[in-house]
Amino acid sequence: MRVMGEAVPAPKAFERERELADALRALDAAAWRQLFEEQYERVYRYAYLRLGNTAEADDVAAAVFVEAVKGIRRFRFRGPPVAAWLLRIAHNETVDALKRRARRPVASLEHPEAAEALQARDEIGVADEWRDLAAAMGKLRASHREVLTLRLIEGRSVEEAARLLGKKPGAVKVLQMRALKALHSKLEQ
Amino acid sequence: MRKRQDEIVDECVERLLAGEPLEDVLRSQPGRAAELLPLLRAALSLRLAPHELADELTRSDAERGMLSALEHETERSRRFASICARWLQSRPRHALAGMAAAVLVVSAVGGGAVAGVRPPLLDSFFADSRESQTSSVTRTGAIVSLDRDLLGLETAEGIQRIARSTLTIVLLGEQEIPWDNLRVGQEVDVRGSVRDDGTVAADQVHIKPQPQRGPDRGAGAGNNNNPGSSPGRGPSDDGPGAAPQSPGNQGPKQDDRGGPGSGNNNRPSAGQGR
Numbered sequence: 147m148r149v150m151g152e153a154v155p156a157p158k159a160f161e162r163e164r165e166l167a168d169a170l171r172a173l174d175a176a177a178w179r180q181l182f183e184e185q186y187e188r189v190y191r192y193a194y195l196r197l198g199n200t201a202e203a204d205d206v207a208a209a210v211f212v213e214a215v216k217g218i219r220r221f222r223f224r225g226p227p228v229a230a231w232l233l234r235i236a237h238n239e240t241v242d243a244l245k246r247r248a249r250r251p252v253a254s255l256e257h258p259e260a261a262e263a264l265q266a267r268d269e270i271g272v273a274d275e276w277r278d279l280a281a282a283m284g285k286l287r288a289s290h291r292e293v294l295t296l297r298l299i300e301g302r303s304v305e306e307a308a309r310l311l312g313k314k315p316g317a318v319k320v321l322q323m324r325a326l327k328a329l330h331s332k333l334e335q
Numbered sequence: 336m337r338k339r340q341d342e343i344v345d346e347c348v349e350r351l352l353a354g355e356p357l358e359d360v361l362r363s364q365p366g367r368a369a370e371l372l373p374l375l376r377a378a379l380s381l382r383l384a385p386h387e388l389a390d391e392l393t394r395s396d397a398e399r400g401m402l403s404a405l406e407h408e409t410e411r412s413r414r415f416a417s418i419c420a421r422w423l424q425s426r427p428r429h430a431l432a433g434m435a436a437a438v439l440v441v442s443a444v445g446g447g448a449v450a451g452v453r454p455p456l457l458d459s460f461f462a463d464s465r466e467s468q469t470s471s472v473t474r475t476g477a478i479v480s481l482d483r484d485l486l487g488l489e490t491a492e493g494i495q496r497i498a499r500s501t502l503t504i505v506l507l508g509e510q511e512i513p514w515d516n517l518r519v520g521q522e523v524d525v526r527g528s529v530r531d532d533g534t535v536a537a538d539q540v541h542i543k544p545q546p547q548r549g550p551d552r553g554a555g556a557g558n559n560n561n562p563g564s565s566p567g568r569g570p571s572d573d574g575p576g577a578a579p580q581s582p583g584n585q586g587p588k589q590d591d592r593g594g595p596g597s598g599n600n601n602r603p604s605a606g607q608g609r
Binding site: 173175178179186187195204211212215216218241279294298299304316323326327329330 | 339340341342344348352373374375376377378380381382389393394396397398400401402405408412510511526538539541
């Protein structure tokens with residue numbers, strides 16, 4: 147397990163978002179390492195909370211950064227941070243993972259040992275509260291899950307969330323409150 | 336005037352997002368602490384990072400994968416640059432002609448842009464920048480034509496062309512469904528941005544609930560709002576609280592809720608520049 151705070155973080159090579167974006171586009175390895183350091187946990191958490199298991203979250207988090215490298219030339223920095231773009235990729239990869247899941251049985255019949263090992267890792271490695279949280283998120287209505295993801299996982303402002311959800315800021319606040327109530331109720335169950 | 340509860344909750348959430356301890360946030364709302372506590376705890380549980388969720392091995396594998404993709408991309412662009420350079424050196428006459436052609440193309444495109452007209456061929460190339468620079472509009476109407484990535488919408492102002500972009504999300508109720516499930520006759524709300532040629536590049540297409548119609552409705556009558564009629568239904572992960580489905584409970588399966596990310600051809604993946 148990786149314990150945060152053990153190592154002293156290296157100084158950031160790219161302090162400004164635009165500089166980072168430019169360096170990423172220039173395929174600068176230092177910029178990509180910085181992006182990975184800063185965003186991997188966030189991407190992983192996003193994937194885990196939507197998928198509810200570590201095996202798929204592993205795959206998605208890894209795929210997000212590979213896809214980001216492949217698509218960086220088409221990325222244009224226009225204000226929103228690179229992380230927002232990365233989370234958009236994470237969204238798409240997560241959706242693909244959900245589609246793949248629906249097409250195949252949960253445990254692979256060809257490799258039952260591997261499936262068992264992954265399941266065991268979920269059971270041992272992930273704290274109960276996180277499993278519960280992921281399960282509760284999975285039971286929420288799509289709109290509730292979206293607003294909580296945008297506001298609390300991605301850390302977007304009410305205005306940004308409103309724009310992305312196609313709602314007014316006031317409606318987002320109401321939705322957020324209802325979503326929190328629903329999440330609390332699912333966690334209590 | 337008393338603040339609404341959702342505003343108070345949002346204020347508290349903002350403070351939690353800013354890193355303020357839960358106790359301090361609750362202390363500032365003494366009369367409401369009891370009702371706020373469970374909600375803010377739920378909010379905090381999502382906010383706190385599961386630092387130990389991803390193990391070190393997985394993390395370093397992911398980093399290696401990214402760096403290897405990076406090497407591959409770097410090598411590819413290096414190879415492309417060297418091919419161009421070799422070509423320029425070996426065929427100076429062709430190079431000159433190529434450059435002249437490029438100048439002509441750029442002038443033509445530039446002229447078109449100045450006149451407010453851009454060749455349709457280049458629309459998709461420039462779509463991203465234009466979509467983000469223009470203001471958002473909403474169009475409501477019935478779908479009267481469908482042609483892969485373009486649909487015709489009969490609005491009060493006439494027929495409006497709606498284009499699918501890499502970010503288009505199609506919603507049925509609260510579920511994302513694939514663009515391919517759109518049907519002629521469906522009433523939709525489209526939100527997006529107007530392109531230079533008047534087409535609306537859709538960010539979101541929201542299918543409105545279909546009222547019961549008589550048999551003489553026309554083209555759309557046979558097409559109910561049931562995009563879920565495609566094969567391969569699957570279980571929803573929305574659980575018991577899932578959004579309402581279309582009549583007959585044959586709504587879209589959960590794995591189709593990708594919207595912009597679903598399918599192989601409409602997946603925005605990495606390159607949307609958003």
